[in-house]
Amino acid sequence: MQIDLHCHTTASDGALTPAEMVMRAGVMQIDVLAITDHDSISGFQAAKIAREEQKLKRLELIPGVEFSTTWEGFEIHILAWQFSLEHPALVRLLAEQRERRHLRSEAIHAKLIKQGIAAEKLPAARPESSAKNQDGNQDGNVVTRLHYAQALFEHGYCNSVQDAFEKYLGKGQCAYEKPQWCSMSEAVAVINAAGGVASIAHPLAYDLSNKWLRRLIAEFKDSGGRAMEVVSGQQSPEQRRWLTELAVEYELLASVGSDFHYPGRYRELGRNLKMPDELTPVWHDWPEMQGL
Numbered sequence: 001m002q003i004d005l006h007c008h009t010t011a012s013d014g015a016l017t018p019a020e021m022v023m024r025a026g027v028m029q030i031d032v033l034a035i036t037d038h039d040s041i042s043g044f045q046a047a048k049i050a051r052e053e054q055k056l057k058r059l060e061l062i063p064g065v066e067f068s069t070t071w072e073g074f075e076i077h078i079l080a081w082q083f084s085l086e087h088p089a090l091v092r093l094l095a096e097q098r099e100r101r102h103l104r105s106e107a108i109h110a111k112l113i114k115q116g117i118a119a120e121k122l123p124a125a126r127p128e129s130s131a132k133n134q135d136g137n138q139d140g141n142v143v144t145r146l147h148y149a150q151a152l153f154e155h156g157y158c159n160s161v162q163d164a165f166e167k168y169l170g171k172g173q174c175a176y177e178k179p180q181w182c183s184m185s186e187a188v189a190v191i192n193a194a195g196g197v198a199s200i201a202h203p204l205a206y207d208l209s210n211k212w213l214r215r216l217i218a219e220f221k222d223s224g225g226r227a228m229e230v231v232s233g234q235q236s237p238e239q240r241r242w243l244t245e246l247a248v249e250y251e252l253l254a255s256v257g258s259d260f261h262y263p264g265r266y267r268e269l270g271r272n273l274k275m276p277d278e279l280t281p282v283w284h285d286w287p288e289m290q291g292l
Contacts (some may be wrong), residue, residue, distance in 0.1 A: 004270045005034040006079060006257020012037035013144040015262030019050035026056045032271045034064035034081050039097035041065050041085060060288045068199055069184040071216060074206055078187045079229065082233035082286060083196025090194040093182060101142040104128045104177050108148055111175040115141065121155040123147045145169045185223040192224045197282060199255045204239055217250050227282040228251035233272040254279035263282045
């Protein structure tokens with residue numbers, strides 16, 4: 001089976017709409033897909049509708065989200081799947097995270113204008129579409145640093161998206177705004193209360209020493225976390241082996257995900273996501289996976 005449990009749409013900082021993501025999943029022959037937008041679940045229902053319209057009966061869609069959290073001064077991303085979309089605690093946390101994103105976006109917007117960037121060249125700090133999604137729920141699109149970086153590049157204020165981060169948006173730069181996310185333990189508690197399973201996303205992306213990575217994993221597990229993302233498409237064999245060893249040592253379930261944001265040469269939906277045989281997949285007991 002082709003399984004990808006980590007991707008992003010225009011509901012957060014991805015380039016494809018949920019319908020386009022479903023279409024690409026069909027082209028890439030994905031069997032199981034989880035859309036995991038940052039602090040948003042608004043893309044899931046749209047993806048389900050698109051799957052029916054495109055008659056992609058072989059594609060199984062899993063509800064997912066990627067929470068931005070804080071732990072010991074680090075920003076740690078927590079993936080979640082199989083939760084109740086309407087659980088009150090989950091709905092409340094998503095609303096709180098969305099408001100934190102809006103406030104951060106407004107602060108970045110103001111700082112960029114102060115640096116001489118023309119306001120009309122920037123995305124709206126709080127898009128009107130964020131008020132309500134198509135189901136009437138308060139969980140629409142948000143503006144991220146990537147949106148600002150793309151705008152700065154497109155309008156000639158910097159030489160590339162990466163240059164925008166290095167010049168304006170990265171930590172310590174003139175338009176950087178420190179995020180105020182929920183704690184990791186709070187996110188895990190809400191995910192569990194909503195019947196879901198929590199996983200550390202891309203564990204090697206946080207610039208942690210091995211000692212601190214082990215501490216993160218231990219505290220995540222103590223808080224009720226059950227999985228970690230062991231397999232991604234851009235890993236070296238050594239990185240995959242190291243994460244496999246950690247998952248086995250800490251008795252965590254394993255997930256796979258491309259962290260796909262847009263079509264490109266180096267990070268493609270479903271590519272290079274084979275699970276090592278010694279691991280227990282996070283989906284081992286999911287009803288949707290039985291018989292596939």
